[in-house]
Amino acid sequence: MSEKILVVLPHPDDEAFGLSGTLAKFIDEGAQVTYACLTLGEMGRGLGNPLIADRISLPHYRKQELIQACNAIGFDDVRMLGFLDKTVEFEPKEYIDSVIREIYNDVQPTLVLTFFPGFSVHPDHDATGASVIRVLEDIPASERPPVWCIAFAHDMYDMNGEPDITVDVSSYLKQKKEAIAAHATQFQISEMFGNGDTESPEVKSKFGKEHFWTYHFNK
Numbered sequence: 687m688s689e690k691i692l693v694v695l696p697h698p699d700d701e702a703f704g705l706s707g708t709l710a711k712f713i714d715e716g717a718q719v720t721y722a723c724l725t726l727g728e729m730g731r732g733l734g735n736p737l738i739a740d741r742i743s744l745p746h747y748r749k750q751e752l753i754q755a756c757n758a759i760g761f762d763d764v765r766m767l768g769f770l771d772k773t774v775e776f777e778p779k780e781y782i783d784s785v786i787r788e789i790y791n792d793v794q795p796t797l798v799l800t801f802f803p804g805f806s807v808h809p810d811h812d813a814t815g816a817s818v819i820r821v822l823e824d825i826p827a828s829e830r831p832p833v834w835c836i837a838f839a840h841d842m843y844d845m846n847g848e849p850d851i852t853v854d855v856s857s858y859l860k861q862k863k864e865a866i867a868a869h870a871t872q873f874q875i876s877e878m879f880g881n882g883d884t885e886s887p888e889v890k891s892k893f894g895k896e897h898f899w900t901y902h903f904n905k
């Protein structure tokens with residue numbers, strides 16, 4: 687049985703760095719991917735360099751960039767949930783949970799990918815991960831799919847140990863690079879990938895592995 691993966695992240699570009707190689711690899715192996723992206727990153731600092739967008743047009747550009755990034759990874763089921771950037775933590779929990787629960791019920795995933803709540807640096811990241819965990823907590827353990835979390839906090843390793851899952855994505859760096867490059871208002875791809883050769887040892891060692899922590903539920 688091939689995987690049905692549900693990705694839940696708050697910002698266009700969260701997927702590109704943390705898990706685009708993993709998604710490309712799973713898709714190559716037959717997985718279906720649905721990406722629920724809570725906001726359009728409309729408060730994003732970047733407007734492109736050289737300038738592409740202004741504050742008013744940024745959400746429009748970021749929407750297109752998100753679609754382009756997903757296509758580069760190899761899927762097109764991206765659901766934009768319409769929350770506002772930098773405000774996810776202030777949304778009523780019941781509301782955000784109900785939105786995520788609806789998508790969960792629709793997709794019936796065999797694997798869920800999100801941020802590790804409390805260890806993902808940005809309040810939107812933590813609030814998104816926390817909502818996913820609340821929704822999954824309500825599902826009987828025997829029916830609950832595994833949840834793999836990405837995390838950026840410096841104390842993540844001290845508090846939760848080494849990531850238990852490492853995915854070798856070195857054969858999928860073309861997709862990863864294209865996914866990052868799609869977010870042209872936010873990133874200068876040339877600064878990250880040097881000469882752009884995804885086969886180079888430097889690029890492979892910098893981008894070739896993606897790490898996840900399996901979330902352990904209390905019940």
Ligand SMILES: [Zn+2]
Pocket residue numbers: 696697699700808811
């Ligand atoms: Zn983010």
